[in-house]
Amino acid sequence: MKRRNFLYLTGIGVGATMMRGVPVFGTPIAPEAALEYIDPAAKKILTDVALNAARAKGATYTDVRIGRYLNQFVVTREDKVENVVNTESYGMGIRVIANGCWGFAAIDKMDKDSIAKAAATAVAIAKENARLQSEPVQLAPQKGYGEVSWKAPIEKNAFEVPIKEKVDLLLSVNDAAMKGGANYVDSILFFVNEQKYFASTDGSYIDQDVHRIWPLFTITKIDPKTGKFETRNSLSAPRGMGYEYINPRESDKITGGPSVLYKDRYDMLEDAKLGAKQVTEKLTAKSVEAGKYDLVLDPSHLWLTIHESVGHPTELDRVLGYEANFAGTSFLTLDKWESKKFNFGNKNVNIVADKLQPGSLGAVGYDDEGVKTKQWDLIKDGILVNYQTIRDQAHIIGLNESQGCCYADNWSDVQFQRMPNVSLQPGKAPLKPMEMIKNVEKGIYILGDGSFSIDQQRYNFQFAGQLFYEIKEGKIAGMIKDVAYQSNTQEFWNSCHSICDQSDYRLGGSFFDGKGQPGQVSAVSHGSSTTRFNGVNVINTARKI
Amino acid sequence: MTILTKEEAQALMKKVLSYSKADECEVTLNGSDSGNVRYARNSVSTSGFISQTSLAVSSAFGKKLGIATINEFDDASLEKVVRRAEELAHLAPDNPEFLPFLGPQTYSTQSKTYVPETAAITPSLRADAVDKSLTVAKQNKLTAAGFLQNSTYYSAIMNSKGLFAYNTGTDVNFSVTLRSADSKGSGYITRDFNDVSKLDTLAATKIAAEKATRSIDAKALEPGKYTVILEPAAAMVLLENLVFGLDARQADEGRSFLSKEGGKTKLGEKMLDERVNIYSDPSNPELPTNCWNGDGRPQEKVNWIEKGVIKNLYYSRYWAQKQNAKATPGPDAFIMEGTDTSLEDLIKGTEKGILVTRLWYIRSVDPQTLLYTGLTRDGTFYIENGQIKYPIKNFRFNESPVIMLNNVEALGKPQRTVSGETGANGLIPPLKIRDFTFTSLSDAV
Numbered sequence: 001m002k003r004r005n006f007l008y009l010t011g012i013g014v015g016a017t018m019m020r021g022v023p024v025f026g027t028p029i030a031p032e033a034a035l036e037y038i039d040p041a042a043k044k045i046l047t048d049v050a051l052n053a054a055r056a057k058g059a060t061y062t063d064v065r066i067g068r069y070l071n072q073f074v075v076t077r078e079d080k081v082e083n084v085v086n087t088e089s090y091g092m093g094i095r096v097i098a099n100g101c102w103g104f105a106a107i108d109k110m111d112k113d114s115i116a117k118a119a120a121t122a123v124a125i126a127k128e129n130a131r132l133q134s135e136p137v138q139l140a141p142q143k144g145y146g147e148v149s150w151k152a153p154i155e156k157n158a159f160e161v162p163i164k165e166k167v168d169l170l171l172s173v174n175d176a177a178m179k180g181g182a183n184y185v186d187s188i189l190f191f192v193n194e195q196k197y198f199a200s201t202d203g204s205y206i207d208q209d210v211h212r213i214w215p216l217f218t219i220t221k222i223d224p225k226t227g228k229f230e231t232r233n234s235l236s237a238p239r240g241m242g243y244e245y246i247n248p249r250e251s252d253k254i255t256g257g258p259s260v261l262y263k264d265r266y267d268m269l270e271d272a273k274l275g276a277k278q279v280t281e282k283l284t285a286k287s288v289e290a291g292k293y294d295l296v297l298d299p300s301h302l303w304l305t306i307h308e309s310v311g312h313p314t315e316l317d318r319v320l321g322y323e324a325n326f327a328g329t330s331f332l333t334l335d336k337w338e339s340k341k342f343n344f345g346n347k348n349v350n351i352v353a354d355k356l357q358p359g360s361l362g363a364v365g366y367d368d369e370g371v372k373t374k375q376w377d378l379i380k381d382g383i384l385v386n387y388q389t390i391r392d393q394a395h396i397i398g399l400n401e402s403q404g405c406c407y408a409d410n411w412s413d414v415q416f417q418r419m420p421n422v423s424l425q426p427g428k429a430p431l432k433p434m435e436m437i438k439n440v441e442k443g444i445y446i447l448g449d450g451s452f453s454i455d456q457q458r459y460n461f462q463f464a465g466q467l468f469y470e471i472k473e474g475k476i477a478g479m480i481k482d483v484a485y486q487s488n489t490q491e492f493w494n495s496c497h498s499i500c501d502q503s504d505y506r507l508g509g510s511f512f513d514g515k516g517q518p519g520q521v522s523a524v525s526h527g528s529s530t531t532r533f534n535g536v537n538v539i540n541t542a543r544k545i
Numbered sequence: 546m547t548i549l550t551k552e553e554a555q556a557l558m559k560k561v562l563s564y565s566k567a568d569e570c571e572v573t574l575n576g577s578d579s580g581n582v583r584y585a586r587n588s589v590s591t592s593g594f595i596s597q598t599s600l601a602v603s604s605a606f607g608k609k610l611g612i613a614t615i616n617e618f619d620d621a622s623l624e625k626v627v628r629r630a631e632e633l634a635h636l637a638p639d640n641p642e643f644l645p646f647l648g649p650q651t652y653s654t655q656s657k658t659y660v661p662e663t664a665a666i667t668p669s670l671r672a673d674a675v676d677k678s679l680t681v682a683k684q685n686k687l688t689a690a691g692f693l694q695n696s697t698y699y700s701a702i703m704n705s706k707g708l709f710a711y712n713t714g715t716d717v718n719f720s721v722t723l724r725s726a727d728s729k730g731s732g733y734i735t736r737d738f739n740d741v742s743k744l745d746t747l748a749a750t751k752i753a754a755e756k757a758t759r760s761i762d763a764k765a766l767e768p769g770k771y772t773v774i775l776e777p778a779a780a781m782v783l784l785e786n787l788v789f790g791l792d793a794r795q796a797d798e799g800r801s802f803l804s805k806e807g808g809k810t811k812l813g814e815k816m817l818d819e820r821v822n823i824y825s826d827p828s829n830p831e832l833p834t835n836c837w838n839g840d841g842r843p844q845e846k847v848n849w850i851e852k853g854v855i856k857n858l859y860y861s862r863y864w865a866q867k868q869n870a871k872a873t874p875g876p877d878a879f880i881m882e883g884t885d886t887s888l889e890d891l892i893k894g895t896e897k898g899i900l901v902t903r904l905w906y907i908r909s910v911d912p913q914t915l916l917y918t919g920l921t922r923d924g925t926f927y928i929e930n931g932q933i934k935y936p937i938k939n940f941r942f943n944e945s946p947v948i949m950l951n952n953v954e955a956l957g958k959p960q961r962t963v964s965g966e967t968g969a970n971g972l973i974p975p976l977k978i979r980d981f982t983f984t985s986l987s988d989a990v
Contacts, residue, residue: 080641091597104593108616118594125580125592128668132676134588184798222799227806229799229913322585324690325722325733326965328905331989333728414591453906453941455920457989460941462918464910484910484918486941486985517583517692539984543914545802545816545947 034070034086034159040149040197040207047199049112050094053119055201058127059096059103061139062119063200063369066092066110067411070193072159076170077186078178084163091411094119098126100136106412140394140402142370144203150365151209153358154242158191158213161243169246173272177219180276183229187217187272189246190238192511192523196368204370212361212523213245214238214511215268221279230481232279233466235259235300235448236266237508238523240361254504256434258469258476259447261298263506264359278467278479285479288468290540294443294497295485295533296436301465302424303508303526304449309489310351311422311526313458314378315405316389316397322417327515328456331489332384337397342384345493350425351379353388355404360421360525361509368415371404378422382493390417409520416516423507423527427499433530436500443471444483444538449508451484462486464541482542492533500529548576548664548699551711557600557618558703564627567604567634571646571704573839574600579696582671587682587689589675592668604630605646608639642863647841649707656833658714660740664697666717671695674746678721681750687757689750691721695741702841710837717741718963721750722923723757724990730936731990732756733903733923735778737963737970739833756902756924763936765986766927772898772954773981774891774928777962779901779921780976785969786907786917787946788823788879791849793858797868802915802947803855810858817853817950824848825876831961832972834877842874849879853950883956883974891957891977893931898977900926900933904942907966915945920987939990940983952979 047064054062068090075083091108092115103126105118170187177185192212199205215236222229239245248267253260259274297305312318313330321329336342355362355373366372369391377385387397390406408415437445448466455461468483469476509525549557558572576598583591601614604627611633615626671693682689699713720735734753738744796803796810803811826846827834836844840862848856857873865872892900902924910916921939928934957975964971
């Protein structure tokens with residue numbers, strides 16, 4: 001990295017408002033600091049201080065996480081650089097079991113005295129709350145791995161790429177959108193590096209290096225005569241990859257439909273050019289006629305429906321009631337799983353949980369309680385077969401080990417159950433999206449994610465998107481707008497008619513899956529191929545104020 | 546580092562400024578200590594304590610700006626962070642939207658955001674408060690899931706142009722959901738105060754318990770347009786999208802519900818029922834907020850909506866200068882005027898309607914019309930002839946707060962509440978609204 005370039009641009013617009021809706025984690029740091037990696041041996045010394053101090057105060061189990069969370073945001077609008085910020089959050093979270101109850105303390109002062117004091121605080125909190133405990137915490141056994149490490153298999157560390165290169169890309173994107181007729185364009189590159197060190201009284205010392213990337217934009221077009229406006233967001237997916245993700249390759253493009261779609265590499269510039277044309281088209285698109293339609297859902301859209309209607313209700317902590325006060329419970333109660341015949345969806349629906357998939361946001365070697373990660377079935381041939389869980393709940397579904405789903409978004413937050421990547425498996429018979437559309441009489445083809453909402457037990461949902469194309473008698477008949485579909489999770493997945501094959505399989509996802517109190521976010525991917533659902537209720541969302 | 550007093554913060558920041566060689570230098574200091582207990586299945590699930598501090602230095606040479614932060618406070622570290630900010634500023638190009646830092650400001654009398662009793666909350670006090678809530682759950686054969694969190698925080702800003710502001714505050718937040726053993730009933734309550742003496746977890750949990758018990762075996766009503774009574778916790782999650790959407794730049798740029806054709810806005814126009822009055826006031830005793838915002842501008846009483854007319858929009862300093870407008874900052878919290886009518890009397894005065902305890906998963910459907918979707922949750926009841934008749938199944942709604950506030954039937958007595966979606970605070974009345982649009986049914990309890 002050229003330090004001068006980095007510093008030159010870091011000062012641009014710092015302090016200005018961040019892009020709408022993009023949270024900032026941590027505090028700004030000097031750019032060169034992002035490339036420093038703290039020696040695991042030094043971290044081991046600090047974690048041992050905490051482990052020993054907690055044990056001395058009476059903890060029967062302790063785990064310690066030293067987290068160094070680095071973010072970089074490059075934010076532009078039109079021809080201006082609004083913000084280039086590197087942030088860091090560095091500190092330690094100590095979790096203990098004492099008198100059968102969990103306790104936790106987090107600090108950003110990393111001297112030995114402060115660490116020992118924090119460990120004692122965690123134990124004291126656990127002991128104080130033990131009087132409210134109905135039964136002691138029961139942890140699934142976990143072997144210690146000794147000193148091990150895991151690194152995301154990236155090709156190019158985004159933090160090493162000169163800021164100028166990133167700024168040039170975004171300003172090119174904006175220029176293309178403006179030349180294409182946009183009135184406004186916001187674009188951002190968002191990079192994450194989680195350097196996590198975990199130690200526990202099981203005997204594990206685990207050093208991990210996780211990288212994530214998310215390029216995104218929003219193009220706005222206004223009709224000055226009517227004052228109406230429309231937006232088109234990028235069709236990118238956030239990925240667990242390095243900077244290579246935004247070096248486009250023709251082999252990663254899916255063409256032949258109304259928009260270009262992207263697999264493992266994303267062409268931001270091309271998408272912005274298309275986006276400018278499409279947002280203009282949206283302004284004059286006809287408003288949808290409400291009714292039943294067969295929906296053809298692209299993976300850039302379907303990932304979010306999978307996330308909300310499959311990922312969340314199969315979280316065991318929700319099933320048991322741990323999220324009842326905030327994120328909600330689940331309709332997938334234990335009796336449905338125990339029956340071994342609960343019909344979640346059509347028999348062509350196979351949904352897999354995994355923490356291993358390369359390039360996915362949820363891929364890590366070990367979770368945040370020292371469990372080695374793996375893959376397993378959630379829905380098999382349409383039947384609910386399993387949940388997602390962690391060490392202190394595994395025994396409830398008869399498991400003698402955790403499924404490795406424990407995660408905290410920061411050293412300052414306690415780890416708890418978060419979903420792994422949850423993905424719909426592709427169809428086995430050869431089928432491309434345009435071939436799928438040929439067999440649809442009355443339908444809508446939806447690309448990109450939009451508005452989304454689902455009830456607290458994950459039955460009733462409503463989703464919108466970015467681009468909607470009417471399908472009439474097997475052909476795309478033009479763009480429509482004001483579309484949202486409503487359904488019930490079980491009815492929806494039972495209406496799954498067909499799934500395109502592996503060649504169409506792509507990942508979508510989010511950096512910001514929210515859950516818990518205090519609230520935390522987690523990054524997760526969801527894969528699918530283009531999928532058809534028959535007879536779904538579509539509403540018209542146009543209103544006048 | 547513990548919570549610094551005004552004098553301690555002032556001394557530390559003066560020292561930082563003394564190292565500055567920039568045209569302008571600004572220092573901000575933030576810290577917090579917070580503790581929490583989370584419970585579910587009538588037992589503690591997690592609990593913890595978090596302590597964090599950060600000092601940031603902004604150095605400017607002309608329109609070039611550099612920012613650096615640090616959380617070590619010895620003299621060498623403080624000088625180092627100033628040099629680093631200056632190095633960044635020297636290397637930066639001009640930022641066309643940069644404005645010189647503010648000079649000294651006049652702030653209203655400090656709001657009572659800090660309450661010593663709240664700052665003194667211990668793990669034992671948190672456990673006692675949760676114990677009371679669990680007792681109600683167990684006595685009523687219900688299952689509780691709740692969260693109690695308290696925090697003490699401070700923030701300060703000082704710059705080389707003479708600006709100085711300091712504030713410290715406390716907050717305690719409690720919410721609980723009680724569910725019946727057969728999972729057919731659920732009730733919710735939430736409370737948020739600066740002063741812990743106002744928090745009664747026992748009384749609050751009893752309200753949630755009654756809702757849970759009464760909501761068992763809900764009946765299904767057809768989706769459609771209904772008269773609704775939104776309790777403050779339910780109204781809050783729709784109103785906040787209206788109030789926090791009063792951004793001038795968005796409106797001027799033509800991409801807001803306040804925009805009109807030809808680059809005009811609806812500022813000064815009557816958009817809502819004339820009974821709608823919404824303002825912010827940092828010195829309100831029920832809802833005290835900081836008397837300065839993040840960049841040092843004074844937070845004063847501002848009428849945002851008066852008799853249904855959009856009276857003010859909020860501006861960044863840059864946009865205000867560009868538009869030759871007053872640089873009014875956005876509010877930290879908001880107040881909606883109501884009446885002396887109790888919730889019970891609102892119900893008594895309703896021939897047919899629906900009482901809504903809580904709304905959930907609120908998401909924007911169309912920013913042009915401020916259309917939002919979401920669902921009712923944890924206590925939805927049918928009202929007939931002034932009485933709650935029976936519990937009903939939850940609905941999904943598609944509604945705009947702009948349309949909703951044109952359909953006002955009656956307003957109740959304002960009550961402090963907190964958004965379950967964003968954590969923002971409001972002092973707002975229960976709202977009785979006609980023709981509220983429910984678009985589908987949910988079987989979720």
